[in-house]
Amino acid sequence: MSKTRLDQKKVNSELFTLTYGALVAQLLKDYENVEDVNKQLERMGYNMGIRLIEDFLARTGCGRCYDFKDTAEKIQMGFKIFLGITPTITNWSPAGDEFSLCFEVNPLTEFVELPDHCLNLKYCNILTGVLRGACEMVQMEIACWFVQDQLKNDSTTELRVKFIKRLEDAIPAGDD
């Protein structure tokens, strides 16, 4: 790779951040309803997640998760690899089927301020889709939502992840 006078890593992550911003802006223009924007972001994230998981597995060589705690750590590792951040894992439910990921910094929201009419917008909703899609590809159904958001003046951004069920391998008809 040739030398350049610019900080390549930074430019790359800014490219991602700004592209995401342009997408959200376009969606807000296209849909009247902010709820529809949230839904669309989640769907796009899902599509990304089902592809990202292959990258993740290829790069880390991870095997199957032993339990949901293990899953949480691998999700954390995924954030480290793809976004360069390490969210903290907290607030385990007593049953061990729910946890929170807390973000001090979030590259997606680096240049973002929400205008007043967008209070219901879940700006980072793409992340919930990514997690759902990625987990589904490793036979796990999860639910995922934001409980706190720095863009809405919370002190931290908190993403809640809940285990729903293990998906069974589907066996093609006539193939047992």
Add this chain to the structure above:
Amino acid sequence: MKQQGLESKLSACSLEEADKCLFEYLHAEIVNYVLATTSDNKDGEEELSRLEWMGFSVGYRIIERLTKEWARFKEELDMIKFICTDFWTCLYHKQIDNLRTNHHGVYVLHDNEFRLLANIGANGSQQYLRESPRLLAFTCGLLRGSLANLGIVSTVKAEVSALPSCKFNVQVQRI
């Protein structure tokens, strides 16, 4: 022991590599979204103006941040050269391979292996030629946007004859 192996593997894969694939997936989703929500225009071509517009706004913003502490460029050609070398290297991991100009406001930027086309066809493959314009519209906008913020009003078109190489035609609008 196993854990350790994983750690070392992780540190080996650099951050920038990661961000790279993230942008590609996001770009693919944006293209899908735009295609799914617009109908073709009257010539039967795909309507890609919203993609172009998103690229424009990204280009406009990113160049402003990159060059904010720089001395002004002296000439138009200097700006174009900057776009072809440093800027392109950061965004697409390689320089533009060939730059031609007629010195009257037309520039042709030739990339022999454009990043967003590299994974869909190698070595002159024709298979996805028809679909390739949709992968270029965003970058056309990005070029136009970054030039606009440097003070050059232009139109940018892309041309593909064999994957994964492509040409960006920049036509500067003189006032």
